[in-house]
Amino acid sequence: MTRTLRPAAPALVGAVGALIFFCLSVTPSLLPRGPVLQGIVSGITTALGYGLGVLLVWLAAKLSHRPLPGPRPVHWRWLAIVAVPVVGVFLFLGSVWQREVHHLMGMPAPSRSGFLVVLVVAAGTAAGLVGLMRVLRAAARATGRLLGRWIPAATARVIAGLAVALLALGVLNGVVIDGLFAVTDAAFRDVNDETEPGLAPPDDPLRSGGPGSGVSWASLGNQGRQFVAGGPGPEELRAFGGAGARRPVRVYAGLDSAPTSRERARLAVRELERTGAFQRKALLVITTTGTGWVDENGVVPLEYMYHGDTAMVALQYSYLPSWLSFLVDKERAREAGRDLYNQVYAVWSRMPTGARPKLLVFGESLGSFGAESAFGGADDIRNRVDGMLLVGPPNRNTLWREYVAGRDPGSTEILPSYEQGATIRFARDPAGDLDRPATAWGTPRVVYLQHPSDPIVWWAPRLAVSRPDWLREPRGADVSPDVRWFPLVTFWQVTADMAFSTGVPAGHGHSYGTAPVTAWADIAAPDGWTPPRTADLTALLSAAGE
Numbered sequence: 001m002t003r004t005l006r007p008a009a010p011a012l013v014g015a016v017g018a019l020i021f022f023c024l025s026v027t028p029s030l031l032p033r034g035p036v037l038q039g040i041v042s043g044i045t046t047a048l049g050y051g052l053g054v055l056l057v058w059l060a061a062k063l064s065h066r067p068l069p070g071p072r073p074v075h076w077r078w079l080a081i082v083a084v085p086v087v088g089v090f091l092f093l094g095s096v097w098q099r100e101v102h103h104l105m106g107m108p109a110p111s112r113s114g115f116l117v118v119l120v121v122a123a124g125t126a127a128g129l130v131g132l133m134r135v136l137r138a139a140a141r142a143t144g145r146l147l148g149r150w151i152p153a154a155t156a157r158v159i160a161g162l163a164v165a166l167l168a169l170g171v172l173n174g175v176v177i178d179g180l181f182a183v184t185d186a187a188f189r190d191v192n193d194e195t196e197p198g199l200a201p202p203d204d205p206l207r208s209g210g211p212g213s214g215v216s217w218a219s220l221g222n223q224g225r226q227f228v229a230g231g232p233g234p235e236e237l238r239a240f241g242g243a244g245a246r247r248p249v250r251v252y253a254g255l256d257s258a259p260t261s262r263e264r265a266r267l268a269v270r271e272l273e274r275t276g277a278f279q280r281k282a283l284l285v286i287t288t289t290g291t292g293w294v295d296e297n298g299v300v301p302l303e304y305m306y307h308g309d310t311a312m313v314a315l316q317y318s319y320l321p322s323w324l325s326f327l328v329d330k331e332r333a334r335e336a337g338r339d340l341y342n343q344v345y346a347v348w349s350r351m352p353t354g355a356r357p358k359l360l361v362f363g364e365s366l367g368s369f370g371a372e373s374a375f376g377g378a379d380d381i382r383n384r385v386d387g388m389l390l391v392g393p394p395n396r397n398t399l400w401r402e403y404v405a406g407r408d409p410g411s412t413e414i415l416p417s418y419e420q421g422a423t424i425r426f427a428r429d430p431a432g433d434l435d436r437p438a439t440a441w442g443t444p445r446v447v448y449l450q451h452p453s454d455p456i457v458w459w460a461p462r463l464a465v466s467r468p469d470w471l472r473e474p475r476g477a478d479v480s481p482d483v484r485w486f487p488l489v490t491f492w493q494v495t496a497d498m499a500f501s502t503g504v505p506a507g508h509g510h511s512y513g514t515a516p517v518t519a520w521a522d523i524a525a526p527d528g529w530t531p532p533r534t535a536d537l538t539a540l541l542s543a544a545g546e
Contacts, residue, residue, distance in 0.1 A: 012071040012079065014053035019083050021049025021489060022122060026094030028480040029493035030453045031500060031509050032102045034110065035117035038094070041496045042118055043125020045489055050130055091115055097482055104478050105453075105508045192221045192255070192291070192319035199229050206249045206275045214270055221254035221316050223292035228252050230296055232303055240540060241307045248303045249275045249311035254292065261317060261332065265339040268313050269347060277311030278347060282524065283357040284312045285344050287337040287370035292316035295364050297541060298391060301517040302360070304537050306526050311357070315340045317370070330369070330396075337363070337370030345374075345384060358524055359384075364391040365456060365510065368448075372399045381446060382423055387524040388446040392510050395460040400448060408437075413469040414452045414476045426450060428476065429507075430518040445523045449512055452476020455497035456510050464491035478508050506545075514541045 025045035026038065033041070095115035102109040201217040202210040207228040209217035220228065228250050237245035251271040253264040277283055282302055288294055294314055303310050317336035341361065348359050363371030368390035375381045377399065381388065393400045403424055407416035418424045420439045424446040427433035434447065450457045458470055467485040475481050484490075497509075506513025521534040 010054040010057035012075055013057045014050040015079060017049035017051075017053030017056070018046045018126065019049070019079075019086065021052075022046040022126075023086060023090040024486045024489045025122075025493070026090050026097070026118065027486070027489075027493075028097040028101050028483050029490070029497050030455050030458070030479060030483070031497040031504060032098060032105055032107060033496065033500075035114050036121055037496060037500070038098070038115075039118040039121025040125055041492055042122035044129065045492055046122055046126040047129035047133075048488060048492075050126070051133065087119070091119060094118065097480065100482070101480050104480065105504045107505065192223075194222050195225055196222070199225055202228055204247060206247050208250065208252045208271055212274065214267060214274065215251075215253055215257050219254045219256040220252055221256065221292050221319060223288070223294070224252040224254040224314075224316055227294045227314060231300055232308070234308065237304065237308045240304055240537070244307060246280075246308035248308045249277045249280060251275065251277065251311065251313040252316070253314075254316045255319065261315070261335045261339045262343075264315050265336075265343040268315060268340060269343045272311060272313055272344065273347070275311065277313070278351060278357060279355075280311045280357050281306050281309040281526065282311070282360060283344070283348070284310065284360045284362055285341050285371075286312060286314035287333065287340070287361075287363040287367040288314050288316060289365050289367050290318045290320045290333070292319060295391070295512075295516075297512070297514055297545070298362055298364055298389065298516045300541065301520045301537060302524070304540075305520065305529060305533075313340065313344065330366075333366050333370035334373040335370075337367075337373040341371075341374035349384075358386040360524055361385055361388040362390075364512075366394060368393040368400075369397050372397055375399065377402070378419070378423055382444060386444050388444070389449070389516060389519050389523055390447070391449045391512050391516065392454055392456050393448055393450060394456055395458060403448075412473045414450070414473065424448070427515075427519065428452060430515055430522065434519070434522045441522075447519045447523055449515055449519060451478065451508060451510075451512070453478045453504075453508050454510050455494045455501050459494045459498055461491075463494060464488050513545070514538045517541060 022042055022045065025042040092112070092115075095110075095112040098115070099109040099112070205211045205213070207213070208215040209220055209225065209228050217225065231248055231250060232240075234245045234247055249272075251268055253268045253271070255264075258264040258267050272278060272283075284299060284302055286294055286299065292314075299312055302312075315336045317332040345359070348356055361371050361374075363369070371388070371390060372393075375384065390397075390400070395401070403418045404413055404416050407413070407418055408420060411417035415428060415433060416426050417437050418426075421437045421441055422439070423442065423444065425434055425436075425441065426448045428449075428451055430447065430449065434441075452470070453476065458468065460468070462468075463485075465487060470476075471483065471485040471490070475483055501510035503509070504511055507515070517538045518534055521529060521531075
């Protein structure tokens with residue numbers, strides 16, 4: 001007598017998948033994580049493992065054209081017997097790995113006992129996500145049965161499944177995500193309108209928003225007001241470099257300064273002309289981050305190096321933080337970087353060669369994406385700029401990806417060499433890395449600062465299904481040697497790292513501290529500048545940031 005096959009029971013295979021993915025989720029990633037964040041990451045990953053297990057059973061049943069045998073109670077008992085010690089071992093290992101990553105960053109290590117919170121948070125998160133998926137599945141089945149009264153059952157199930165999926169996605173996109181964007185947009189718009197305590201319109205005509213400026217103080221936005229009010233004054237410059245200091249020029253155009261990116265760029269160039277910026281020794285074109293922020297550590301070194309004989313110009317293209325601006329305002333960053341540089345270059349290129357200032361470019365994070373957009377490649381950079389510093393470039397940067405993909409044979413993705421370092425060089429620690437390769441480094445000079453532990457640099461959608469070169473190579477100095485690539489899991493780990501990429505000490509993650517001082521000293525130091533002066537300036541800015 002033929003034995004009847006019991007209905008397939010995907011729950012067991014789903015539970016196995018959940019167990020495997022949970023264990024993989026506590027393996028180390030680029031940055032340290034607290035128990036709650038680790039629990040959320042593990043919960044999402046566990047739910048994903050469960051869903052993949054269920055999907056695997058469903059596909060196997062469809063391909064075999066018959067129901068699969070269901071699990072017996074003994075199978076569940078064996079799974080429980082195995083799961084308890086395995087989860088315990090991986091929770092312990094997870095706490096060890098987290099302590100190691102914290103030590104690599106120079107941060108206090110968390111207690112091992114606190115890692116038990118991971119299990120509680122992960123269980124709650126996974127249960128909520130799996131429960132939601134089951135509700136949607138039940139809704140699809142009920143809808144299929146209802147439609148099955150009028151159309152064939154198989155067709156009804158397909159239509160019902162698609163309808164529920166599209167409805168869920170519509171609610172997620174049209175209600176949840178749009179609502180989140182609306183709330184965050186309103187919140188950051190309010191922040192952009194605020195003025196930090198103690199800031200007042202400058203009385204310096206060399207600053208946008210000051211006397212004679214064509215840009216109003218109110219239109220600069222929160223970050224623009226901080227930029228034009230910041231930087232060293234003549235007294236600080238004299239204290240560092242002696243007599244003869246000049247007042248640096250700082251020009252900024254906010255979102256409210258003009259209606260379009262091109263008009264803001266034209267306004268900024270008029271401000272440069274008004275302030276005599278093209279008669280300075282160095283002129284720095286800055287592409288800001290999403291909020292319009294300019295990292296003082298990235299630009300102040302030039303003001304000290306040139307004893308104030310500098311001019312700087314920046315545009316605001318958004319008031320959202322970079323991670324959100326990258327999703328909704330990425331093209332604005334590209335447009336702002338291209339418009340501002342091209343407008344400045346149009347004036348600069350018409351000047352007599354001997355009377356021009358050094359034309360320099362700076363961009364950090366999403367700002368590096370915008371700064372790159374003004375150039376078509378390495379040859380264009382060599383022809384149209386005197387030096388460039390790009391810090392923490394996102395993985396989607398077009399030129400960065402081109403240079404990394406075309407790196408010299410034998411060089412690594414975390415520290416590539418391109419064209420033997422003739423123009424473009426990469427560094428984690430510019431004090432040592434920019435001397436490699438040992439070949440001649442001509443002018444102009446371009447530097448990318450990138451930490452092996454910076455998730456902004458390494459995050460990419462393809463990380464979900466493809467192991468990148470930086471996880472095939474020996475790990476970077478501040479990355480645990482136990483970091484491994486796992487399909488889907490590593491993607492979620494690095495995604496979570498991005499959320500707290502600046503919450504680590506300088507020199508790690510997306511925190512670059514005073515590294516730009518050494519980078520600028522190699523890119524565009526003035527005549528007579530020496531390594532001891534670089535050390536002195538680094539110490540000065542480090543003390544100021546404490």
